[in-house]
Amino acid sequence: MESAIKWTSNETVLGFGKDAIAFLDTKLFSKKSPCDKKMYEILIIEPFYGGSHKVLIDMLYKALEDEYSDSKICMVTMTAKKWHWRARTSALYLSQVIPKQHAFRVMFSSSVLNLGDLIALRNDLADVKKIVYFHENQLVYPVREKKDRDFQYGYNEIVTSMVADTVVFNSEFNRETFLKSIKAFFKVQPDFRPKGLEGEIRQKTRVLYFPVMYDVGSHSKDYESTLHIVWPHRWEHDKAPEDFMKVLRKLSEAHCDFTVSMVGEQFTDVSKAFKEAETSLFPHIRHWGFLPSRREYLDLLSRAHVAVSTAKHEFFGVAMMEAAFNKCLPLCPKRLVYPEIYPNECLYNDSEDLFTRLAAFSRNVSAIKEVVADVKLDFSKYSAVNLLPHYVSLFK
Structure with missing residues (x-):
């Protein structure tokens, strides 16, 4: 596993529209002085820094930089490899590399992170406002048979939602399938099943569609071709x-x-x-x-x-x-x-x-x-x- 990287902006990123290509093709961030050298206010975590997860927090970083300046933002990421291991173990690793001297007031992470584990390991982050973003949810991941479903992934997401202050979903479908599946999800548990989780979580949820940075290719379609x-x-x-x-x-x-x-x-x-x-x-x-x-x-x-x-x-x-x-x-x-x-x-x-x-x-x-x-x-x-x-x- 590669070490987590503490990022600061190293270039001016062009705006949206045609210049979005430059934004997404360029390495927006580079290694600089460790986050713990400054008292950052915002912590952004991504245990699976690739694909749409990477695109989202790169855009988010740039938007926050425009609002707060990069001197207040600390971003810690892990490479987009072995998703299952990131979901199981990233919290322990991240607990070791997130700065211990800080002034964090808000933290943001995808639901790949087991937030409950991280807060248990780093109780200095307990009072920080915690935002979790669901790109997907594991409660309805397609499996051939129910016995094939790994209970731990969905359980981690539920616990993460309970620990978070704000839970953001990228569609109404995502939110509703997650919340309405919680009760049925726990039916495989033989006894002492928790109750009322859907209602507790729902009151702190909201839907924000994934922010798409539109751009077009340089060719026109040939409708006379194959x-x-x-x-x-x-x-x-x-x-x-x-x-x-x-x-x-x-x-x-x-x-x-x-x-x-x-x-x-x-x-x-x-x-x-x-x-x-x-x-x-x-x-x-x-x-x-x-x-x-x-x-x-x-x-x-x-x-x-x-x-x-x-x-x-x-x-x-x-x-x-x-x-x-x-x-x-x-x-x-x-x-x-x-x-x-x-x-x-x-x-x-x-x-x-x-x-x-x-x-x-x-x-x-x-x-x-x-x-x-x-x-x-x-x-x-x-x-x-x-x-x-x-x-x-x-x-x-």
Whole structure:
């Protein structure tokens, strides 16, 4: 495990809009003097500093810096590796590296951190205002059988919510599935089950959508070309890549004309299934693998026609929102958070419905342009420019 890093800003970051690419492609922070050399007021913790977790606190740091100056903000992070170990053990490690001499009045962390453990280990932080942000929740993580669910992850999140002063969710779906699942979650406990937790936690919750920093690629779509499908998700169980592969193989067997770009980030070793999919779909592949450059990623979105999700576990979906902003038609399952965000034109019922729609678009790509024009999606509702002031207000 790499040591936690204490960060201070080392450059002026450009504003939103076109300059967002520079913001997200640049290492916003660098090692400088340890946090405990100054009496910081704000503590930001991220045990899993990667993906949307990284994007959020980088934006939050910049917004808070504009409000308070970097001299008052201490950020401590751990690399985005081995999520399960971060969820189990990060509190003990962080308790050792968070400055012991401090003037913290507010702390912010994702729910990956077991806040109860941290406060027990560092009771000097007990009186600090504690804000926890839920990118997802483990109470409804998809498992094949109930016995496969690791009770500890969900239990940690519940205890963390009890210890926190403010609990923020990135969607209404996230909040409601978490709160309404607590009672059923404890049914596996044989006796002495706690009561009334939903009500205690609910009164200190709020929903703040993930602040999306919109930007567009530099290309325009060619609706006279072959259908270009993009899948911008992690290749992991909860995103159901195998379901997407089955649809693509069926399209191929039906002799549909299409290309596909698989551009999601991978935090674990490349699976055998991923390699086999690349081989079987080789004639249709436009791009295969994560694009580390945001400019290249946006350029690809600006060329693609359709973005697909097959997720079994999703609470907002930054990648699909970015694709939609780049005029890709988002096709999402009619479940999870998607009906909260997307209109019916963007929702499909099952894999057969997804196949049917993609097959039809492969025969008439220009029809996608008409559908996209009719989609009513209020991007301002999820804009970083509009949402970040609400995040900053949490630190008052």
